[in-house]
Amino acid sequence: MKYAKVLIVLTVPVLFLLMGCERTVTNEITKQVTPSTAAYVGSDVCQPCHTTIYDSFRKTGHPFKLNEAEDAQQAGYYPFTTIPSPPPGVAWSDVDKVIGGFWWKARFIDTSGFIITGDQVQYNLATGEWVAYHSGETKPYECGPCHMTNYKDVGNQEGKPGLIGTWTFNGIQCEECHGPGELHAADPFNVAMKIDNSSEACGKCHVRGDVEQIPASGGFIKHHEQWNELFRSKHNALDCVDCHDPHVGLHPNNPERESAIRVKCEKCHLKETESFKNSSINHYGSSAGPDCVDCHMAKAAKSAVAVGPYEGDIHSHSFKINTDPNAEMFSADGKTANGYLTLEYVCLTCHSSKDKQWAATYAGSIHAESPADSLTYVGSKACEACHPTTYANFMKTGHPFKLNEAEDVQQAGYYPFTTVPSPPPGYSWSDVDKVIGGFWWKARFIDTTGFIITGDSVQYNLANGSWSAYHSGEVKPYACGPCHMTNYKDVGNQEGKPGLVGTWTFNGIQCEECHGPGSAHIADAFTNKMKIDRSSEACGKCHVRGDNNAIPASGGFIRHHEQWNEMSTTKHRSLQCVDCHDPHMGLHPSNPDRASAIKMQCEDCHYQEAASFAATTITKHINNNLQCIDCHMPKAAKSALAVGTYEGDIHSHLWRINTDSTAEMFTPDGSLANGYLTLEFTCLRCHPTQTKGWAAQNAVNAHNAAVAKELEQQTISMR
Helix, strand or coil: CCCCCCCCCCCCCCCCCCCCCCCCCCCCCCCCCCHHHCCCCCHHHCCCCCHHHHHHHCCCCHHHCEEEHHHHCCCCCCCCCCCCCCCCCCCHHHEEEEEECCCCEEEEEECCCEECCEEEEEEECCCCEEEEECCCCCEEECCHHHHEECCEEEEEHHHCCCEEEECCEECCCHHHHHCCCHHHHHCCCCCCCCCCCCHHHHHCCCCCCCCCCCEEECCEEECCCHHHHHHHCCCCCCCHHHHECCCCCCCCCCCCHHHHECCCHHHHCHHHHHHHHCCCCCCCCCCCCCCHHHHHCCCCEECCCCCECCECCECCCCCCEECCCCCCCECCCCCEECCCEEHHHHCCCCCCCCCHHHHHHHHCCCCCCCCCCCCCCCCCHHHHCCCHHHHHHHCCCCHHHCEEEHHHHCCCCCCCCCCCCCCCCCCCHHHEEEEEECCCCEEEEEECCCEECCEEEEEEECCCCEEEEECCCCCEEECCHHHHEECCEEEEEHHHCCCEEEECCEECCCHHHHHCCCHHHHHCCCCCCCCCCCCHHHHHCCCCCCCCCCCEEECCEEECCCHHHHHHCCCCCCCCHHHHECCCCCCCCCCCCHHHHECCCHHHHCHHHHHHHHCCCCHHHHHCCCCHHHHHCCCCEECCCCCECCECCECCCCCCEECCCCCCCECCCCCEECCCEEHHHHCCCCCCCCCHHHHHHHHCCCCCHHHHHHHHCCCCCCC
16 A cells, blocks of 8 residues: 655645546545535536436436426426326425425425425325325424435525525435535546445435434334344445445336346355255246345335335345244334344235244245255366466465465475475474465464374464464364365364364365355356355454454454454444455465555545545654554454564454553453554554553644544545
8 A cells, every 4th residue: 555645735725535436546646626616516517428327327316305396397307207296285386395206205395495294295106195294293304414415504495494404406416425526527537536335325324313223113114224224134244336336226117227236136145046946935937926135125114105014115125034933023112123024024915814923834945955965166276277367366365275285385385475394393294184374474283183283382483483382281173174164064074083173175265165166157157157245244254253243352462363353343344355355366475466455445435534644744654654554454463473562463454543542452351352443552563662641642643633624524525
C-alpha cells in the first residue's frame, strides 16, 4: 500500500478524494477539491455518459420514492404502473406530492406537506384497493433521510410545515449513493465518483431501528428491513451487491428483471442444489414447483398487501428455515421476528390445508441426504491444465502447505520461499513422517505414528532459524485436519496411524476444499460448474478459534488464525475477506506478486481519512511512509515469534484504535482481546521510550482534525 502523493496548496484548505465510476480505482488523488464547491446536479446529467445504467436505474423504485403530483398524473411517468386518481374525496389540486407508486402502494401529501390520512387514502397497486392510513392522525412527511437525495435535517422543504427537512432532489438519485457529481461531470477523467459496495451503504436505509432486531407487525416482518434480516443471518458477511445489481430493478414487469440478480443461490450452494434435484419430493424442475427463494426467501414481509395469512408481498432475507413444528416466527408480543423462517411461511402458503406438524414430517426430505457422494476429489494438479496462472499463484500461498510429507520437505525448492533445514535436534528424517507448515512462520514435525513431536526444541521458527518448545512432556495427536486438509472426515485415522485423527483425501488446503470436488467439472467443464463461495464464512470456518464472538489471546498477543474472530467484532464485519484479499495470491514477503494479493487498499474507501492523514501535523509519519496498516492493523497477533513486547508476526484485523491511555488490550486474565487496538500496540512499538499517556496526547494529531471535520460535514462522506 502506497499513499497517494498529495500536493497541499495554501489556497485550498481541504483535499478531497473521490473514487470509482466505470474505471479502475487507483490510489492516486486525481483531483484536489474543496468539498463546499461540490454541487448536486441530478441524474439527468449522468445520462449522456452512462446511458444504459441510467435507463436501467429508472426502472427501479429508488427514483420514485417521492414524486411531484403533476408528474405522477402523467401517463408513462412510472415505468410499469399507473395511479388512477388521488384518494376518494380528494382532487389532484389538493395533492402536492405522491409517496411511492412504483410497485406496492402510493400515499399522498397535501399542499401543506402533510401526509393525507384517513380510511381510504393509501392506494395498493396489486389489488387497486384504497385502504386506511393513520386515520384521525396528523402525519408530517419525515421520511427524507431515506427518500431523498442530499437530505438535510434542517428547515422545511419549500417552506411547507409538513415537509420535515430539506433536500436537493426527490427520490434516491445517482448522487445519493455516489456523491455530488458537479466536478465529475465537468472533468470525468480526473475527478472520480464514490463507489461504496458495502452492505452498510444499502443498510442505512434498508433497516428499521436496531439492526440486531427484526421489527414485525400483524404477523409479518415490516418492510425495508433487509439489512436487519441479513445481519441476523449466516450471510451477514455478504454485501448486498454480491447478489443484487443496484442499477437494475426487480419489478415483475421489468423485462430486464433477470439481470437484476447477479449471483443465484446455486452458484454458491452447489451441494444443496444437487440434493434438491435428487429430492424424493418432486419439487425440482416442476413448472409449479418452488425454487430456492420460494422457500428460503419466503414472502414473510409486507409492504402493502398480504396475499394470505402467511404470505406478504416482500421476500424475506433470513434464509434459514427452522423445521421444528413448535418453532415460532415471532416473539410472544409479535413485535420482532426470531431470525429464521418457520414452516407456515415456507410450506403452508402452498399447502394451505395442511399444518406445521405435517410440514415438519416432509421438510427433511426436500434435500437428499448425500447429494455429492458420486463426486470425487481429483487434486489441484488437475486444475492446472485449464487454470495455469491461478494454479501457479495459489501454489505461492500457504494454503497447500498446511501439512507436507517429510520426503517432499527435504527436496530443495519444495517450498516457494523457505527451507526447513532439518528435523528437530536429536531426530533424523527417518523419525519424521510429516511436517506441519514450513511455508512462512514455523514448522512442527509429526512422527511415524502420527503424533506431533513435542519437547523443548522441536518447533522451527523460520524468521530467525531458532528452535523453541512445543508442549514439552505432553502427547499431542495431530487433530488439525478440519482446517489443514482437503475433504476431511472426522472418522478413523489417516493411513491407520493412531496419532492422525480423522481421514482426508489430500494434504493441505487444495483448490477443491473451497470449490468442491472436481470430477464432474473436469469431465464437462461447461456444464458442471465449480462452487464459488465469496462469503467471509467460507474463510471464517478456518480463520477462527472457538466462538467468533470472542477473540482468544495468550502471552500478550492475539492468537493466530483468528481473523474472523477479530473481524466479526468490528464495523467491517459485513465486508467479505475477498473484498480486500485475492485468495489465490500469497502475501509472503518474498513473493514478487505480493502487491496484487491485496485487491483494495484502505484509502479506496476511507478517502477522507487518507486526506486528513496526508495533511497531518506529524510530518515524520508522512516522511517515513507510514501506512494505514501500520497503525490500524499492527502485528498484535502471534504465530511463531514476537518481534518485541508489543509486536508479534501477524497483522491484526481490528482496525479500531482506542486512544484512551488507560484502555487495556486484553481482559484481566489475558485470555481474550477486547475488540480494539490500544496505544502500546499502535504507537509504542515504534516509540518504545515513550508512554501510553504520551501516545494519547499525540494520537489525535495523526489525522489533521480541521481537514477531517470539514470532510465529515460533507454529504459525500462515506460514513
